[in-house]
Amino acid sequence: MSTFLGMPRGRVPGPPADPAVGQLTGDRPFPAAARSALGNSRLRANLAHATSTIRAKRAAVVEEVPDWEALREAGSAIKAATMARLPELLEQLEANVVARGGQVHWARDAAEANAVVTDLVRTTGADEVVKVKSMATAEIGLNEALEAAGITALETDLAELIVQLAGDKPSHILVPAIHRGRAEIREIFAQRMPGVDTGALTDEPAVLAAAARAHLREAFLRARVAVSGANFAVADTGTLTVVESEGNGRMCLTLPQTLITVMGVEKVVPTWSDLEVFLQLLPRSSTGERMNPYTSTWTGVTPGDGPSEFHLVLLDNGRSRALADEAGRSALHCIRCSACLNVCPVYERTGGHAYGSVYPGPIGAVLTPQLTGLTGGDDPNDSLPYASSLCGACYDVCPVKINIPELLVQLRAEHTEAHAEKHRLPTPEAAAMRAAAWVMRDADRFAAAGRAATVARRGIRKGKPVLPLPPPLNGWTASRDVPAPPAETFRDWWSRTRGARS
């Protein structure tokens, strides 16, 4: 890690997450994965429809909040203050959860978190758990780990259920099946949902939702163990929060005897009153609602109401690595609203699978490589910081004001520097950049280069270079004509026409 990016001495990054465990990395770099996705016309149509719908809804409900910017400022500052006090807040959270009858477990990485949860489920004797949608458990690959231990994990969120039934992967942090249209969902239910009445099943969203209700009802009623994530955990009270829509979250948090919540360490907030900020920012940013249908909060266990056993698993898995970078750590402020995905022109066209990680889109492009680290090579996650045109739409909508474009630029520098540290020979790109910088640091050299370019104008005919360009420049000419250089550069024009006056 370079000291260039403002990592003062005294800060030691924790170890990166192991990309081999869970779902933090894909099998191909972004450009290659994106190329396949771009050719999938059904995916393109589904995404274009869904993202434009949600953008409009979000814009309308954000517009009506007079103090939206003040809420964003507060949200951003609460998160920054939280990160600076993370260890003490986690200890406070732990003490309060334990004082109210809960148990707290710590996991250094995905494998350890999976082992902890598997052991906890085994101890109950259950061979099935119901699950509330949770990014943390998707990140660590908990379902696969449970399955390997002979425990069935039933996803109960509608979109997660669609993904699970289809044997698919989630492609969005809020609506994991955003890449599926209603007709496809009907097909998946008709073919894969046990006991569904295919005759009555139409592709009306209300009918599909009703089918999911009927399908999962029995599972909720018999469930003995539930696994959830958490949106927020309040340090000064020990209160956990799950924000949801369908009521599957309430089912999981209320009916079983045992509740296991897996949460990244960054989800803690200092005080109960901090929730007043996030409960306003989150629903409007994510589903474009003034408030989501259901938010549940619980503190330890409450006799006679809900689970009698509560376990909280606190997960590092690369977060202590991201925390060490003062700028980069703002990626940990993310409240997973998905607004940045929904407005991203790249995500809108490629969808989430192209990013490889469970965290796609703009936030994924900065969070994933910070969790797993950058190798400086061609690893899939090394390509993520480049998966953006830096258009800035994500920063504009982010409810906690994460400056994603700036983080992307910073991570690009980390990537090239990681490469330079490992290799004696620069990449052709690095060499070209160095040469260009050398030329551009001096006006005479630059003027000469400019003149050379004007000579090259004869090398371009009808918008195409006479000689084919080498990669990656041929990426330009594949879809765009090249402008012919002018006969004279601006500076030559200036000195010719008015050099004497200047």
Next chain:
Amino acid sequence: MRIALFVTCLGDVLFPDVGKATVAVLEGLGHEVVFPAEQTCCGQMHTNTGYQHDAVGLVRHHVEVFEQALADGCEAVVAPSGSCAGSVRHQHAMLARRAGNEALATRAEVVAARTYELSELLVDVLGVTDVGASYPHRVTYHPTCHSLRMLRVGDRPLQLLRHVRGIDLVELPAADSCCGFGGTFSVKNADTSTAMLADKMTAVLGTGAEVVTAGDASCLMHIGGGLSRLRTGVRPVHLAEILASRS
């Protein structure tokens, strides 16, 4: 007012007409334009591609050139490019600081505070929305991302365009969507960039405009390159060129 022109590297080498038009507009309004000959490039391509060490050298060079221009009596620096003005204003000091050079960061902030994109200079500093231009063509305006979201130029370019005589200004649908250029993004992620470009071109073509304009030669090179490849007949013309037009 004496104004230093930062013509940008792309403007110097590939699109000199943009610089000439900027000079014509400002001189037409009675201002003095100076071209500091030592200028080269703001370093944005290096910064945004991950070569911050190299960029810092260019930042230093840029700061030296334009603080000299300010010392020589220029009151403002103008760039006919939202993204280069954005780089000066939002990246230079940050780069210097990350390199541990606080002194350079402070100097960069002084230059940044005087640096304007063309429409900002005209509307905010010079207080002009009618520059006396006439341009009898059907035109649609694409607000480039860095103008819109980094500099927040808002509707200043449109205010200027609305005062152009004879212009038939038509609104671009989904105007605030990125065109897909993004500097080296356009070659590193050429497929995604092209998909974005396709939608931008569709929007442009839907307006029936003969000219698409913007405040950035780079985005125009991308949009225009696509429009030209498809032989659509729609031309890219920089905002400065329309404002300088007296046809």
Next chain:
Amino acid sequence: MTTDNAHQAARDVVLARLRGALGDDPTVPTVPRTYRREGAYAAGSPELVDLLVDRLEDYRATVARTGADDREIGVAVAEALAAQGVRDAIAAPGVPADWLHGIPEHRLDDGSATPRQLDRTGAVVTGSAVAVAETGTIVLDGGPLCGRRAITLVPDTHVVVVRVADVVQTVPEALGRLDPTRPLTFVSGPSATSDIELSRVEGVHGPRTLVVVLAG
């Protein structure tokens, strides 16, 4: 089972890593709280009640207005259930008998009903702790009027009585009135999902019918 030693080791390592990552002297920014922590209207104002009704109807909840008297509330509850064709209901243990008099079959929850039994119960009747007008949110706090969480979850119809005096304008005002150590449920309309093409449809796992009786 993870041994205590392993547990302790993981805890120590994670905390040490986080401390190491922060370095010696992390700066803690102050939080600007310039957002509205109070609304323009006092709790129970007619403006707030109207706003709440608008929000609730936007969520496709059914709203009935009634006086503050328990007998009147009982009439509104009975009418709401009759309109749904529901004959039987369970109620939170602290619900006044007068709220229930018009329901053909009703009982107060004594904590014994299993989820399966609740699944065969037509409706649930409860009170509420506080309501937020701007967001159309009603909060249940697990107290005697609201009951344990399972009873407001499993039956398909929830009739919730909201006292006008408990209607505040903003989210911060509501949180200030709540005890975080109780299990809380914030309800904003009937259960819904946006998971299919990001269009909202009402009616998934939670009660598909939410009737709000605004009293006072």
